[in-house]
Amino acid sequence: MELKKSIFIGVCALGVIGVSYAVYWDYMRRNDPEFRKNLTKRKKAAVEDAKVKAADFLRKAVEEVAKETFPADVTTREKYFMEQVAKGESLFGNGEDGYLDAALCFYKALKVYPNPVELIMIYQKTVPETVFNFVYEMMSLEVKKKQAEYFENFPPREMNVRIKEASQGSSDEHARRGLFVTKDFFPGDVIFKEQPIASALDPSLEVGFQSNTGDYCSYCLKELTKESFREETDLFEAVYCSKNCREKATNEYAALLFTSSDSPDPESKEARLVELVKSGNVKFPLMIARFLAKMVHEETQKVATGVEEEYTTWDHVERLRFLTVPSTDKEAREIKLLRDLFAAKVPGMEEFISEERYLMLKGKLMYNAYGISTSRDNEKNIRENTEETIRSSKPPVIGAGFYRIASYINNSCDPNTETKFLNKNSELSIVATKHIKAGDELTISYIRTENKDVKSRRDELEAKWRLRCECTKCQSESEESTV
Numbered sequence: 001m002e003l004k005k006s007i008f009i010g011v012c013a014l015g016v017i018g019v020s021y022a023v024y025w026d027y028m029r030r031n032d033p034e035f036r037k038n039l040t041k042r043k044k045a046a047v048e049d050a051k052v053k054a055a056d057f058l059r060k061a062v063e064e065v066a067k068e069t070f071p072a073d074v075t076t077r078e079k080y081f082m083e084q085v086a087k088g089e090s091l092f093g094n095g096e097d098g099y100l101d102a103a104l105c106f107y108k109a110l111k112v113y114p115n116p117v118e119l120i121m122i123y124q125k126t127v128p129e130t131v132f133n134f135v136y137e138m139m140s141l142e143v144k145k146k147q148a149e150y151f152e153n154f155p156p157r158e159m160n161v162r163i164k165e166a167s168q169g170s171s172d173e174h175a176r177r178g179l180f181v182t183k184d185f186f187p188g189d190v191i192f193k194e195q196p197i198a199s200a201l202d203p204s205l206e207v208g209f210q211s212n213t214g215d216y217c218s219y220c221l222k223e224l225t226k227e228s229f230r231e232e233t234d235l236f237e238a239v240y241c242s243k244n245c246r247e248k249a250t251n252e253y254a255a256l257l258f259t260s261s262d263s264p265d266p267e268s269k270e271a272r273l274v275e276l277v278k279s280g281n282v283k284f285p286l287m288i289a290r291f292l293a294k295m296v297h298e299e300t301q302k303v304a305t306g307v308e309e310e311y312t313t314w315d316h317v318e319r320l321r322f323l324t325v326p327s328t329d330k331e332a333r334e335i336k337l338l339r340d341l342f343a344a345k346v347p348g349m350e351e352f353i354s355e356e357r358y359l360m361l362k363g364k365l366m367y368n369a370y371g372i373s374t375s376r377d378n379e380k381n382i383r384e385n386t387e388e389t390i391r392s393s394k395p396p397v398i399g400a401g402f403y404r405i406a407s408y409i410n411n412s413c414d415p416n417t418e419t420k421f422l423n424k425n426s427e428l429s430i431v432a433t434k435h436i437k438a439g440d441e442l443t444i445s446y447i448r449t450e451n452k453d454v455k456s457r458r459d460e461l462e463a464k465w466r467l468r469c470e471c472t473k474c475q476s477e478s479e480e481s482t483v
């Protein structure tokens with residue numbers, strides 16, 4: 001048979017099969033319940049299959065985009081942005097088959113747009129809902145990926161330390177992290193330096209509280225000289241050592257917490273916070289207020305500038321271990337005060353400051369903070385601190401700071417590092433006191449250990465940190481005492 005003829009017969013046969021199949025299918029769909037059930041099942045399976053394929057596409061797309069380098073200069077970024085948006089529009093214009101590819105273009109456009117938050121809002125109004133959901137899903141996948149890789153990206157490599165499983169420490173699996181060095185250090189070497197996330201002077205040392213012990217910068221905790229820059233900016237009557245410190249404090253928290261006014265209302269919420277801190281000589285409610293204000297500032301900055309840090313302050317804090325602070329009347333008063341204070345200023349913050357979150361935050365700050373020692377005069381008569389859980393530094397301790405990396409250092413009663421405040425401000429330096437080899441864990445003494453035997457050291461650590469010290473010194477001394 002000729003090739004042409006056989007093709008003709010073949011096509012006719014296919015046509016007949018096609019028509020009879022359509023008739024059969026329609027008949028069965030209307031009359032056979034079993035067939036209808038199977039059909040629904042198959043439809044569901046097809047939807048599921050499409051979902052799996054879409055999820056797979058989106059996951060791979062996020063991984064690929066993470067490897068891409070985007071144009072650096074403004075003109076090429078703009079050109080790239082316009083290209084991606086135009087391509088995305090034409091893809092979704094072709095119908096559902098183009099939705100995934102369209103979403104990828106819009107996601108890539110987000111990468112070079114100066115204000116991503118604004119662009120997301122534009123997308124929400126202008127692209128089909130399914131496409132928008134795909135873009136949104138890619139953004140969530142990116143966030144999840146970043147969170148999962150947190151300990152690979154943080155601390156930055158140049159700091160020569162990594163956060164890993166610790167060799168000693170609590171049996172609680174969440175408490176087993178520690179800080180390890182990636183190169184050798186020798187006694188006296190500064191291993192890394194770190195600025196606090198939040199800090200506070202001992203309230204009795206704030207000038208507005210009529211201290212007679214000396215003046216310290218309310219922002220960086222540096223001791224002030226006669227020539228120091230001084231400007232009282234708020235209800236707190238804080239003084240600062242430089243314009244820079246005043247500006248930072250104003251931007252990060254003071255403008256939000258303490259609105260400046262010539263005759264502050266003593267009944268105002270701000271005044272009540274000052275009174276609470278002052279009367280109890282407690283810095284943690286103030287540190288928490290500053291921390292929350294800083295978070296708000298970070299968010300508003302992000303929206304205003306479109307520039308986003310790789311990890312937010314909350315991302316850092318979330319991973320830190322803490323002990324639960326019991327809820328007493330004191331905490332209830334602090335919570336109420338902060339909720340009232342923030343409610344009037346930032347929508348949503350009142351709900352955010354739940355009892356659970358406040359106690360968690362207080363626990364994180366209290367059990368991770370370091371004492372700050374910036375005074376040049378060791379003999380100064382500094383009022384006894386009422387919040388003793390902070391990890392001690394050499395006296396006199398004039399305040400406390402909460403740090404992202406140093407928080408991970410575990411206790412040892414024979415430590416290989418010590419804290420120093422080399423710039424005489426709240427910048428913490430972790431300094432080697434021994435030869436530390438690459439891969440070794442860094443340790444610090446949480447308490448002052450001079451003239452204390454294993455029992456008193458363990459008792460003190462138990463009382464303040466609820467930890468039974470398992471450092472090598474305590475282990476060997478407790479073995480000796482049982483022999």
Ligand SMILES: C[S@@+](CC[C@H](N)C(=O)[O-])C[C@H]1O[C@@H](n2cnc3c(N)ncnc32)[C@H](O)[C@@H]1O
Pocket residue numbers: 166168169170174175176177178320321367368407408409410411412465466467468469470471
């Ligand atoms: C400030 S955190 C240190 C980092 C913490 N290991 C982590 O995983 O994030 C303090 C907690 O670490 C544990 N820890 C630190 N030093 C320890 C030691 N010498 N013996 C037992 N547990 C210790 C205790 O659970 C303590 O409450």
